[in-house]
Amino acid sequence: MDPQQIFCHNPACPARGKVGRGNIGVHSRKQNRYICHECKRTFTQSKGTVFYRLRYSCEIVTQVVTLLAYGCPLQAIVAAFDIDERTVASWQQRAGEHCQQVHQHLVHHPRDLGQVQADEIRVKYQGGIAWVALAIAVPTRLWIAGMVSSCRDGALIRRLIQ
Numbered sequence: 001m002d003p004q005q006i007f008c009h010n011p012a013c014p015a016r017g018k019v020g021r022g023n024i025g026v027h028s029r030k031q032n033r034y035i036c037h038e039c040k041r042t043f044t045q046s047k048g049t050v051f052y053r054l055r056y057s058c059e060i061v062t063q064v065v066t067l068l069a070y071g072c073p074l075q076a077i078v079a080a081f082d083i084d085e086r087t088v089a090s091w092q093q094r095a096g097e098h099c100q101q102v103h104q105h106l107v108h109h110p111r112d113l114g115q116v117q118a119d120e121i122r123v124k125y126q127g128g129i130a131w132v133a134l135a136i137a138v139p140t141r142l143w144i145a146g147m148v149s150s151c152r153d154g155a156l157i158r159r160l161i162q
């Protein structure tokens with residue numbers, strides 16, 4: 001348990017969402033609970049994660065969600081782990097919603113992109129050619145934009161930059 005990596009989830013707390021301020025302490029190692037010294041609320045280690053209030057261990061849930069992500073059939077997971085189909089479906093839903101929140105926090109947040117690499121490729125298709133321009137943020141390998149045009153010109157690059 002590392003209180004320096006944890007933040008308070010209480011919406012009414014002035015220290016909500018702030019990591020490393022020193023306001024979080026260990027409340028109970030046995031129950032995996034932290035305490036916020038700012039608002040005096042305690043909360044479990046899994047608060048704000050996919051594992052919050054689940055009856056199964058983090059390891060089992062992680063294994064099941066990983067198998068789902070790699071395309072393992074739901075019926076195979078139900079047979080192998082002896083877990084109800086609706087439970088597995090709810091874990092998948094929770095994991096997807098959590099990933100969406102993480103994605104929105106990390107990707108949709110406006111930030112300095114650093115170095116951006118842009119390039120275009122010529123694509124042949126039946127009856128013609130097209131130019132596809134792509135832009136990628138170098139530090140994160142995040143695909144930022146893509147444009148398609150019938151000709152390779154300044155207008156294609158300007159639209160890509162926009």
Ligand SMILES: [Zn+2]
Binds near residue numbers: 009014
């Ligand atoms: Zn708090």
